[in-house]
Amino acid sequence: MVYFFLEGGMDMTTTVVTTKGQIVIPSKIRRRLNIKRGTKLYIEERGNELTLKPVTAEYFEKIAGILQTKGKLSKRLIEERAKDKEREA
Numbered sequence: 001m002v003y004f005f006l007e008g009g010m011d012m013t014t015t016v017v018t019t020k021g022q023i024v025i026p027s028k029i030r031r032r033l034n035i036k037r038g039t040k041l042y043i044e045e046r047g048n049e050l051t052l053k054p055v056t057a058e059y060f061e062k063i064a065g066i067l068q069t070k071g072k073l074s075k076r077l078i079e080e081r082a083k084d085k086e087r088e089a
Contacts, residue, residue, distance in 0.1 A: 025052075038088055040081075055081070 015023045040055040
């Protein structure tokens with residue numbers, strides 16, 4: 001079972017892991033979290049649970065706050081992600 005934690009509450013659903021280790025995130029959740037083809041996800045393992053978070057500019061801003069790099073790290077990561085998207089196109 002995979003749990004998706006959302007701000008303002010929790011939306012729980014189940015999905016099946018394929019032989020390649022892939023899962024499907026339901027479209028309702030993808031739309032709500034603006035997850036599109038190519039969106040990278042941060043996966044955190046906590047004991048016997050997994051937390052999936054879309055890697056977005058907001059995510060980088062939160063990380064920058066934790067690392068206290070005054071936004072330099074998040075700017076660099078956003079630039080790197082933009083380069084990745086150009087290569088993927």
